[in-house]
Amino acid sequence: MLDIKKIRSEFPALHQMVHDSPLVYFDNGATTQKPDVVIERVQHYYENENSNIHRGVHYLSQEATSRHEEARVIIQKFINAADSKEIIFTKGTTESINLVASSFSKKFISEGDEIIVTEMEHHANIVPWQQVCEEKGAHLKVVAVLEDGSLDMESYKMLLSDRTKIIAVTHISNVTGVINPIKEIIELAHGQNIPVLIDGAQGVSHTKVDVQELDCDFYVFSGHKLFAPMGIGVLYGKESWLEKLPPYQTGGEMIKNVSFERTTFNELPFKFEAGTPNVGGALGLAAAIEYITAIGIEDIEAHEKELLDYGTQQLSKIENLRIIGTSDNKASVISFIFEDIHHYDAGTILDQLGIAVRTGNHCAQPLMKRFGLSGTIRAAFAFYNTKEEIDKLVSSINRVRKMFI
Amino acid sequence: MSIESSAAEIVEEFEMFDTWLDKYNYIIELGQELEGLDSQFKEQKYLISGCQSQVWLTAEFNDGKVYFKADSDAIITKGIVYLLIRVLSGNTPTAIVDYDLSFLEKIGLKEHLSPTRSNGLNSMIKQIKLYALVYQTKEKQR
Ligand SMILES: Cc1ncc(COP(=O)(O)O)c(C=O)c1O
Numbered sequence: 390m391l392d393i394k395k396i397r398s399e400f401p402a403l404h405q406m407v408h409d410s411p412l413v414y415f416d417n418g419a420t421t422q423k424p425d426v427v428i429e430r431v432q433h434y435y436e437n438e439n440s441n442i443h444r445g446v447h448y449l450s451q452e453a454t455s456r457h458e459e460a461r462v463i464i465q466k467f468i469n470a471a472d473s474k475e476i477i478f479t480k481g482t483t484e485s486i487n488l489v490a491s492s493f494s495k496k497f498i499s500e501g502d503e504i505i506v507t508e509m510e511h512h513a514n515i516v517p518w519q520q521v522c523e524e525k526g527a528h529l530k531v532v533a534v535l536e537d538g539s540l541d542m543e544s545y546k547m548l549l550s551d552r553t554k555i556i557a558v559t560h561i562s563n564v565t566g567v568i569n570p571i572k573e574i575i576e577l578a579h580g581q582n583i584p585v586l587i588d589g590a591q592g593v594s595h596t597k598v599d600v601q602e603l604d605c606d607f608y609v610f611s612g613h614k615l616f617a618p619m620g621i622g623v624l625y626g627k628e629s630w631l632e633k634l635p636p637y638q639t640g641g642e643m644i645k646n647v648s649f650e651r652t653t654f655n656e657l658p659f660k661f662e663a664g665t666p667n668v669g670g671a672l673g674l675a676a677a678i679e680y681i682t683a684i685g686i687e688d689i690e691a692h693e694k695e696l697l698d699y700g701t702q703q704l705s706k707i708e709n710l711r712i713i714g715t716s717d718n719k720a721s722v723i724s725f726i727f728e729d730i731h732h733y734d735a736g737t738i739l740d741q742l743g744i745a746v747r748t749g750n751h752c753a754q755p756l757m758k759r760f761g762l763s764g765t766i767r768a769a770f771a772f773y774n775t776k777e778e779i780d781k782l783v784s785s786i787n788r789v790r791k792m793f794i
Numbered sequence: 795m796s797i798e799s800s801a802a803e804i805v806e807e808f809e810m811f812d813t814w815l816d817k818y819n820y821i822i823e824l825g826q827e828l829e830g831l832d833s834q835f836k837e838q839k840y841l842i843s844g845c846q847s848q849v850w851l852t853a854e855f856n857d858g859k860v861y862f863k864a865d866s867d868a869i870i871t872k873g874i875v876y877l878l879i880r881v882l883s884g885n886t887p888t889a890i891v892d893y894d895l896s897f898l899e900k901i902g903l904k905e906h907l908s909p910t911r912s913n914g915l916n917s918m919i920k921q922i923k924l925y926a927l928v929y930q931t932k933e934k935q936r
Contacts, residue, residue, distance in 0.1 A: 408814060731868035733847040734822075741814055749846055763848065763867070792815075792822060793869060 391684065391692050396773050399424045403773060410743025413778045418563050418591060418722055418769030419747055420613045423677070427617055430676035434669045441665055443642060457668050460675035461658070467678045468608060469599040470625055474657040477631070478666050481622030482590040483513040485609035486557070488624055488661060489586055490517035492634040498554055500526035505548050505556040507532040507540055508759050509564065512752045514557050514588045527554070534759050538565040538714030545574065549581060556585045560592030560608075564751045564765065565714025566697070566722025568596070575605055584630060590614055594771070595693060595720040597686045606630050612670060616771075617677035621670030624661070631657050638663040681772075689772040693721035696770040700779045707786055713765050721770040724751075730793045732764045738792060739766075742785040797889055800881045801897035808901040817902070818870065825873030831865040842917050847871045849918060853925035858933070859884050860926055864918075874903070875918060882922055887930035891923055 397403055402422040405412050414422060434456070440449035442457050458473070465473040479485045498504070504518045508531050515529075522529045530548045533541040540558075556578050561568050575585045584606035592598055593610045600608050607630070612621040626634075636643055636654055640663040645653040654660050681689065700723050704710055709728040727735060736748030747767045750757045757764065768782060795803075811817045831840075831850055840850040847868030854861045862883040864875040881897065882890050898915070 731847055733868040734870050737870050738815075738818060741818065764846070792819060 391688050391772060393692075393773065393775055396684070397775075399426070400773055401425065401428070407743040407745070408741050413744045413781050415768040415770060415774065415778070415782065416745045416747050417594075417771040417774075418614075418751070418767055420619065421594065421616045421771055422773070423616055423618065423673075424680050426680050427673045427676045431618060431669045431673045434672050439669075442668055443659070453668055457666070457671050460671040463675040463678055464623055467598075467682065468593070468623075468625055469601050471601060472628060475625055475628050475631065477624040477626065477658045477661045478671055479609075479622045479624050480620055480667070481611035481613065482511075482588060482609050483611075483622075485607075485622055485624035486514055486586070486588065487517045488637040489607050489609070489626070489634075490521050490557075492637050492661075493555060493584075494521040494525055494527075495635050496633065498522075498525045498527050501552060502527040502554045503530050503548075503550060503552040504528070505530045505532060505545070505553055505558075507545075507558050507569075508534040509538070509540070509562045509567070509753065509756045510557070510559055511563050511588065511590065512754070513590075514559060515755065518557055528552075531755075532558070534756065535716075537716040538562065538567040539716040539718070540567075540569055540574075542570070542573070546577065549577060549583070551581070553578075553581070553583050556583055557588065558585065559588040559590070560598075561595060561720045561722075562714065562753075562756075563591045563722070564724050564753045564756050564767065565716075566591075566719040566724070566769070567714050567716045568718045568720055571605065572603055575603060579604065591720065591722070594681075596690055600625055612674040612677065615674070615677055616681060617674035618670045621667050621674050623674075628657065631661070636660055636663070640664050642666070684772070692772050693770055696774055696776065696779065697721040697723070699776050700768065700770065700782075703779055703783045704786075707783065708790070710786070713760055713762070722767065723769075724765040724767045726762060726765050727790075730789065732766050734793060735766055735786070735789050738789045739782075739785055742788065744782055744785050746782075797881055797885055797893050801893075804877060804881065805897055805900045821873030821877075822869050823873070824876040825866075825869040825871070828865070828872045828876040828879075829863065830872075831863055835863075836865060842914075842921050846914060849875060849914070851875075851918065851921050851925075853922075853929075855887075855929045855932075858886055860887055860890060860929055862922060862925070871914070874915060877903075878918060878922060882926075887926040887933065890926035891930055895919060 400422045438453050440453045442454040461473045461476045464476050506515055506518055519529055533544040535541050558574055560571055571587055578585045586607035587605045589608050589610040594615045606627050608625040610623050613619040643655050643660050643663040645655050710725050713724040732748040739746055749764045835852050836850050840852055842849045842851055847866050849866045849871055851864045862879045866872045
């Protein structure tokens, strides 16, 4: 059992009035709030440890370097990677996917090859692959989504072919909260020696991730959706793959020797970390991970499941409200529409009532098209949310309905 | 009625409301009053991009004046469009191009709409002014 009261007191941004109502923050799919320990860690870094890493012999530089590398180990343990050099720091999910798409395609994609994505992907896991396909004359193949929001595994099996070079699929849909059977997806791909990238942007904050158990080749996520600062993210890659991929960006930090005749690249993980990294962000991310690990991912999952079940039950009672994504394997995300009120109208009034939900297409236009929608309203619950807040959402929705109907 | 006086009229109407919900209730009411467009005009050609909801806008030039008609799939957007049309429609291209739309700030609409929403508002205003500008140029050429 989580001590929600205590937990909430550790997130300063949760305690504010919005348009004269206490904030109810349900936009956790877009970004999560930050606990004191994360804010303080970043502040402590800039107050006491700030200096450029891997460069100086002086005290501060060595301290900052050590903290940065310790953060890498904390992340490695968190997702159970085999080695800390398999953890590459990036700006976030988007950059991690672009890195893999770009470096992988330089070496492994040629004309006529195929890349598989799914209909439920965030634009960040579609567009980089689409660009690669355009450049290389390869083809993007799309796994269909079923009516309940889950993946059509038959469609996936049909698409796997000897031309498939890589598969990129989301762990959890940012629109519906549907959890994909990634272990099975990976197993099927590996049966044909095809590597798999998992977009874990929504995965890591809701469920335990063990990259060795999953056996995924790449797993990517953003710190800011995991209670850490914006501008820091992770690319996990199996060492064997990262060794084979050429660098993404070039410059300082990622080199071993530079002369005008020839440059040799640094070892993993530095080969993929050109330029001065976001040290403060990395320390903030490590602090966030330590914080949620101390609370316990299993307890977090259990509380979120309760919120999901309660929210689903309460929202289902509302007239003309339809939940998009009814599969029973879901994380604590509920997307819904009204048959008779536009999502923009509802979102505008909910905002007036202090409820932060996301409205629109959620950077997943293909999935919207699949469901014939222009957008949805999304309530994404984090472990600091409560049933009382869900009650407030429900009563606010009832007020909205009175205004429009 | 001139642009200035219809704008002043709207500002006065909004002064009657104390709370934001009342203001929105009024905008919703106005949205329901907006005449709207026939379905043949609800196509890509008339669609304004940059809005979270879809907005279609048409313009007609008659006797030296520009007449706008618009529609949206969201009621609040319709209400906002209604206000813009009420102030600007039926005026000369020059008057439309020159008007600064300060009435939106006076009723608190501009500051109150979040950035993405006011992008939508800005796109609507831009498109209205663009139509006026085109007619203004055409008139000068005659
Ligand atoms: C599933 C998914 N993938 C990718 C992203 C992009 O993440 P970021 O903007 O942090 O790079 C998001 C963020 O909304 C997401 O939900």
